[in-house]
Amino acid sequence: MYIRVAFVILVSVLLSACLPSSPSSKGKRTITVYGFSIMKEPLEKEIYPMFKEKWLREHGEEIDFVSSFAGSETVTNQILQGSPAEIAILSIERDVDRLIKAGHVPNDWYVTPQKGIANKTPFVILVRKGNPKQITDFPDLAKDGVRIIHPDPVSSGGAQWSILSIYGSELIKNEMAGTKDDAKAIGTLRSIWKNVISTPASAREARTQFETGFGDALITYELEGLAMRAAGAPIEIVVPKSTIFSEHPVCIVDRNVTAEERPAIEAFRNFLWSEQAQRAFVKYHFRSTTDEKLNDANPEFSKIEMPFTVQRFGGWEKAYPEVIEGIFRDQIQAKK
Amino acid sequence: MSRVRHVRGFDIVKPLSIFAMIGIMLPLILLPLASIFIYGTSSGLDKFWQALNAPEAVFALQLSLVTSFWATVFNVAFGLFAAYVLSKYKFWGSNAITVIISLPTAIPTAVAGFALLLLWGPYGILGRYTDPYFHLMFTAWAIIVANIFVTFPLAFGVIKPVFDTMSTSLEEASATMGATRWQTFWHVTLPGLRGAIVTGALLTFARAVGEFGSTILVSGNLASRTQTAPLYIFAKFNEGQVEAANAIAIVLALFSFAIFSILFFAQGYLEKE
Numbered sequence: 059m060y061i062r063v064a065f066v067i068l069v070s071v072l073l074s075a076c077l078p079s080s081p082s083s084k085g086k087r088t089i090t091v092y093g094f095s096i097m098k099e100p101l102e103k104e105i106y107p108m109f110k111e112k113w114l115r116e117h118g119e120e121i122d123f124v125s126s127f128a129g130s131e132t133v134t135n136q137i138l139q140g141s142p143a144e145i146a147i148l149s150i151e152r153d154v155d156r157l158i159k160a161g162h163v164p165n166d167w168y169v170t171p172q173k174g175i176a177n178k179t180p181f182v183i184l185v186r187k188g189n190p191k192q193i194t195d196f197p198d199l200a201k202d203g204v205r206i207i208h209p210d211p212v213s214s215g216g217a218q219w220s221i222l223s224i225y226g227s228e229l230i231k232n233e234m235a236g237t238k239d240d241a242k243a244i245g246t247l248r249s250i251w252k253n254v255i256s257t258p259a260s261a262r263e264a265r266t267q268f269e270t271g272f273g274d275a276l277i278t279y280e281l282e283g284l285a286m287r288a289a290g291a292p293i294e295i296v297v298p299k300s301t302i303f304s305e306h307p308v309c310i311v312d313r314n315v316t317a318e319e320r321p322a323i324e325a326f327r328n329f330l331w332s333e334q335a336q337r338a339f340v341k342y343h344f345r346s347t348t349d350e351k352l353n354d355a356n357p358e359f360s361k362i363e364m365p366f367t368v369q370r371f372g373g374w375e376k377a378y379p380e381v382i383e384g385i386f387r388d389q390i391q392a393k394k
Numbered sequence: 395m396s397r398v399r400h401v402r403g404f405d406i407v408k409p410l411s412i413f414a415m416i417g418i419m420l421p422l423i424l425l426p427l428a429s430i431f432i433y434g435t436s437s438g439l440d441k442f443w444q445a446l447n448a449p450e451a452v453f454a455l456q457l458s459l460v461t462s463f464w465a466t467v468f469n470v471a472f473g474l475f476a477a478y479v480l481s482k483y484k485f486w487g488s489n490a491i492t493v494i495i496s497l498p499t500a501i502p503t504a505v506a507g508f509a510l511l512l513l514w515g516p517y518g519i520l521g522r523y524t525d526p527y528f529h530l531m532f533t534a535w536a537i538i539v540a541n542i543f544v545t546f547p548l549a550f551g552v553i554k555p556v557f558d559t560m561s562t563s564l565e566e567a568s569a570t571m572g573a574t575r576w577q578t579f580w581h582v583t584l585p586g587l588r589g590a591i592v593t594g595a596l597l598t599f600a601r602a603v604g605e606f607g608s609t610i611l612v613s614g615n616l617a618s619r620t621q622t623a624p625l626y627i628f629a630k631f632n633e634g635q636v637e638a639a640n641a642i643a644i645v646l647a648l649f650s651f652a653i654f655s656i657l658f659f660a661q662g663y664l665e666k667e
Contacts (some may be wrong), residue, residue, distance in 0.1 A: 090616070098633055110606045126615050127633070140516030140525075142532050179465045259632075 088122045092143035094130035095262035104338035129260035132216030149215025152374040162313045175305040177344035180224040184276040187292035200249035207273040208266040209252045216261035220277040223302040230300045280341030300364035434640045445641035454626035462602035464539030473549030481557040496547045507611030532614035538606040549594030556590040600653045
């Protein structure tokens, strides 16, 4: 008898004998977006609502967005394992290539002149207020006693951008000085890596750690620094003399999309290059890829003296095996 | 109780040992717990309520409770059944089965998660055949299955020892009075197991609500869809919304405190025949 009573109590505590279904998404069309960590705010605060409104106006249908955010490599691996992503917004193009290789994404995945790149942002160094360690450029990070937070290149695309940024920046400065010295640039990268005290899984996680007072410096997307500054965090942004612009691709995960769902999903992807969406990105400190003039709307953007892109290394298909694997993984991490 | 020896008319050992115990617990358990409460209430209670009332947060808590509930129902029923079979019948391989049931305790929960993915995922050993008909992974069902896996031995572990020590005389008496096997089980055996069943259920439930490692792999971690409370905490921390993460952490801490208080105080009541 008592056992039944106990069970009744347990059941009444829970008040539910079926799986909860999301209250908002009953009978609505949904679009499932997997994005890399820092994409969350502009999408959830501006772009989803804008697109919902547009779709309702044009097709009289409600749309619901479901999303999951993590490090770019993590997101890609989840999709490769079969996560139900319909749209992937990734930090590095190499992750799109991985999805293509596995047959999730077709070869002709982009339709816009921007080659599938929705937005971009340069890499900068964040330091504590007053810059107590006197960091002015990447090589200063190699000084003794500087503790660096750096996301983990295994799970984070931002971490890979950061490594390319340091290495490329040193190469360019060496060239300016008239010495083409790869070994020297590798040496700088190595001594910077010695000062890394923590490798969180994503750029956003790294920022959270830095915000809780951990470490002296953080190499990250410029927009993370601008967002922190806007929130009144006691930090300063150090702009390296030469740094990389990270470019973030968007692709449709064809394998998870039915013919019936396709029009809405394609419309959403294309919407990301509309002026409206690009302005929203700029508002959230990403830089537009469709029109440089839009970037004038954000006075916070820093001027980069000698910017470069992954094309300097011959695109991701070369940069990944040569720099991330060949130099960073095999020569630096292995010897740490 | 043996007579307490008094040192100079005053027993110094008692307060000292109590203080020592609390002193050890302070930095390890009490202060970390206290700090989530202090932080959670530092920006005002309205902020805390706001964080708690966010639809995503409410959903995550609901999902955690429901998935844990079903995992508990299954594991208590199975634990009862397995304990009955293993203590009633001796057969070749029964010891091996007892060991296998206890195995999930030693398996890291992340391994449990990707083991399930390797089996049921869209490209998994079985999943590749079942995928066209139904999806198990990346749904709430996946969370239930993962919870069942990681909490599998708990209820069984509590129930089986009670079964083993139960005297068979009562059951025999009931059988001689003409009761069927089923009646004997329902009216004689089960009431004796009441305490063990409730304890096992609460332990399983508490453990499942806090489950993280396996859930993050099998659920897909979609907000308002397959995101449980621990995943919500992790996601919010990663997004830098520490207040939101903390509010739910406080709820889970209170919840766990409630469960174990019930266990502690209800023990006496449940043990009564």
